[in-house]
């Protein structure tokens with residue numbers, strides 16, 4: 047079998063346009079997952095038992111079922127309840143919910159890493175719960191979880207091909223389309239693999255940079 | 268005169284462990300009371316209840332004439348509103364054995380943060396207050412140091428300045444010199460001695476160090492199994508105790 051650089055060159059613009067969709071889906075999904083995670087972890091730490099139970103259940107459920115099933119559910123089942131989302135919105139919502147459960151777990155670990163004494167100091171200084179989170183707890187809880195959140199972003203990037211199942215024109219969808227039109231899969235799929243690789247590698251230094259920016263001065267290496 | 272702090276018939280349990288049983292205690296406004304006693308006798312629990320870090324099971328705790336929790340004998344603790352808790356916490360400050368400074372803030376920020384974000388003072392005013400207090404505790408040259416770069420004695424002085432910045436009427440000190448190397452105890456004790464001349468500030472001090480008790484106490488209370496066995500001026504309780512239990516406790520402390 048022969049690898050055609052001419053073909054590669056010809057399909058590159060199409061693939062790059064699809065890459066933009068992939069990046070958009072990852073960023074939007076990641077943003078949603080950060081918020082979903084925050085909501086879930088707040089629920090898990092709420093005073094109300096039922097809220098804690100519900101959040102815990104939602105988190106376990108989202109992590110225990112495949113992303114593909116969740117995408118299908120949003121795409122085919124929700125319209126039955128009168129909610130119809132575009133394929134792209136469906137996809138990023140599913141990504142955000144699925145990975146939100148992982149983000150919640152990361153937040154939880156971060157919050158639990160803040161010693162009790164910090165809360166007690168906050169109470170002794172008469173901070174409200176909200177002010178204690180904002181000024182004392184979160185600034186200490188977030189820096190250690192940046193690497194976990196970075197891993198979530200990269201996993202999410204690699205899971206965007208699942209959105210092809212509901213016709214989101216992301217990178218794998220387009221690569222597959224080109225392949226089936228021309229009976230030539232080698233070039234588009236190889237190119238797609240390389241693009242994912244470049245994106246993943248580019249994400250690492252970015253996460254590192256954020257990590258270093260967030261770390262308080264006194265613990266910087 | 269109305270006492271600043273008052274425990275009336277207070278019961279406190281942790282599961283099956285009864286820490287305080289029908290406990291009565293009073294501290295006058297401006298009084299400096301030192302609590303000594305064996306480990307597990309409930310000294311920390313007493314302070315932590317005043318700081319609302321522990322609830323009570325029965326009885327009444329009054330601070331400055333107001334009930335901290337509303338508890339009816341035998342009944343459940345009545346719900347206390349968050350607003351009431353904040354109102355009461357404003358009267359009390361606490362310094363901890365392990366400092367509990369905020370590691371992500373400089374010394375100045377540690378002291379200025381609560382005046383700014385709890386009391387709502389403007390940034391410049393909060394920082395000026397913090398700087399003034401840090402100078403008072405001898406840390407004028409450490410304003411921009413992070414806690415990890417400070418010695419234990421310096422950290423504890425920041426913690427005292429941080430608590431004082433909220434202008435409490437009652438200050439609670441729970442073994443604040445116990446985690447320090449012996450040569451650093453003096454610098455913290457000096458700061459506490461300077462505070463103790465403030466006539467309106469009520470201080471409750473838990474310590475295992477008799478030097479600290481002697482230096483600060485108007486009254487020393489020997490505490491055992493959730494009850495005060497013996498109390499009086501330091502010269503009497505520490506140097507000439509009446510009760511056999513106090514005598515054996517003090518002998519044991521001197522040996523360490």
Ligand SMILES: Nc1ncnc2c1ncn2[C@@H]1O[C@H](COP(=O)(O)OP(=O)(O)OP(=O)(O)O)[C@@H](O)[C@H]1O
Pocket residue numbers: 281284286304305306307308309310311312313
């Ligand atoms: N959170 C808790 N859960 C269960 N038991 C507790 C808790 N806090 C304190 N206790 C128990 O209550 C009793 C009193 O404890 P407390 O810490 O008040 O003693 P202390 O006089 O401060 O002792 P030390 O000198 O060792 O600090 C002890 O028996 C302790 O084990």
Ligand SMILES: [Mg+2]
Pocket residue numbers: 310311312441
């Ligand atoms: Mg104690």
